[in-house]
Amino acid sequence: MVGADRKAWEQEQRKQRIVDMAETVFFQRGYDGATLPTIAKAAGYNKRTLYLYFIDKEDLFLAVVLRGLEGLHGALKQSVEQTGPNSSGLRDLAVAFFDFSMDHPQYMDLIMAYESRYFDYHNRAASTAPDSHRERCQQVSDDMARLMTAAIETGMAGGGVKSDLTAHQLMLILWGQIVGVLKILRIREKNFAAAFGISRRALFDQFVGMVERALAR
Template identity: 30%
Template sequence: MSIVERREREKKQRQQDIINAAEKLFFSKGFDNVSMRDIASEVDLSKATLYLYFQNKESLFFAIVLRGTRILNSMIRETVYEKEKGIDKIAAYRDAYNEFTQQYHDYIQIYNYFQSGRFNLATEKIIKKGNKNKSSKNGQNNAIPYVSECAMEILKLRKERFSILCDSVQKGIDDMTIRKDINPIEATILLSAIFKNLSDIPEDREKMLKSRGIDNKKYLKDVGELIQHMIMNKK
């Protein structure tokens, strides 16, 4: 291995160590309660060294969101693609999303915060700076292109999930398991909202369900049956 290759490998490992440290802190304390100084201390680096790898706290947050998003999309792909009928693909999508929220609760919390609108401006700035830096031959901050790529891949994966679900609806219309009068885009937006909120039930509503003997498993099953009645072709 050449010196250049060794240095590149060490750089990537250091980058991952920083992300791991930030992830641990964000999961335990929340984004707003963690500083770059906290992250530097956790990974035993100076704050100045940390800024050589990541331009700000938001950029680290995006890297962690991307980690979780990759896992989510992988689970959805694997589960949905093994089904044949459109209506079964939709159920598989729902089940995969719910399984992700159960197994990776911290990631879904992080992702929900990312989607809250809190980072819209930061996302736009990061992508803009990243594109500008890539077009410049004299760019000095190697962190910016990395951050830009994270932000753009998150958005790309979000579009992929929408396409998978939308294609599943269209597949169901084509194979006649779903009503032909349904608009795939409209149905996908509605289903996306339902699936996103299935495992984000307010505590008081959870208590209400439990008082009636409805646990998470039964609630998911009941909602799934309700969705099927809404969209399935009964002819």
């Protein structure tokens, strides 16, 4: 490895270590509780080093969120690719969302914080740097919305999904329903089956079935 390549490699390794440590801190403390000095200490650097790679706390937070968004997007995309040609894939998308949420709850918490603080669903600022963490998060979020909207359009075209709403409008409703149900299931993680006589996954499957039947009428 030549000198310039090695230096670039070392810089990338240092940057990823900072993101790794920031991820741990954000997972433990959330956005509001995390500070740059705490992250720098966890990474073994001073705060000045962080500023060599990240503009501010927001930029570092979005670098962590990007990991979560890419993981969720990958899971959703894989579910669509495994769906048969005659199916909308909505159930598969819902199950992929459930699995990711249960397997990576801390990423989901950060994604929800990102959506409430930074996600721009209309008239996005043109001044956003094209390769910034914020723009990359936005692009992945937009891709997920398009993925879900396309699945709904397929269902509508095949007659399995009926609604007076547009596919884009229905996507928002379904996204909100799934996020809400998953939030309840996560809050009630302990002793769920003993309290309700059903597993969280089985109850989620029942919820998805109810939505499918409602949309098919």
